[in-house]
Amino acid sequence: MATACRQSGTRETGRCKDGVVADLPRLKEWRFRRWISEHAFDKLRVIDCTFAEFTEALESAEIIEETTVEPGAVKELLLVVDWVRPLHVVVVVDEIHEEERVITVYEPDDDLWSSDYRVRR
Numbered sequence: 001m002a003t004a005c006r007q008s009g010t011r012e013t014g015r016c017k018d019g020v021v022a023d024l025p026r027l028k029e030w031r032f033r034r035w036i037s038e039h040a041f042d043k044l045r046v047i048d049c050t051f052a053e054f055t056e057a058l059e060s061a062e063i064i065e066e067t068t069v070e071p072g073a074v075k076e077l078l079l080v081v082d083w084v085r086p087l088h089v090v091v092v093v094d095e096i097h098e099e100e101r102v103i104t105v106y107e108p109d110d111d112l113w114s115s116d117y118r119v120r121r
């Protein structure tokens with residue numbers, strides 16, 4: 001069962017691991033090798049984003065939500081704004097296998113997100 005690491009109002013605070021405190025949103029720091037799922041790759045094709053564009057845009061992504069999905073694994077929702085349109089990217093950070101898996105990518109729905117795409121309505 002997934003549990004949220006942090007939430008308080010429109011910003012989330014805290015850190016799931018070792019009691020380290022950090023604010024959300026915050027810049028994504030890629031610590032492990034990065035894998036992209038076939039599903040995410042297919043979604044990039046649908047929205048007409050090349051892999052090179054996506055890889056470059058990920059360098060400025062920020063984490064807007066973070067959830068523990070199992071011991072040693074955290075699911076992050078990233079916001080990418082350095083592309084033609086804003087994108088949300090779901091990444092699972094697996095501390096045990098030392099890898100970060102890009103699960104999916106999508107264009108956020110204006111009806112479901114705040115105008116800056118950082119907060120769910």
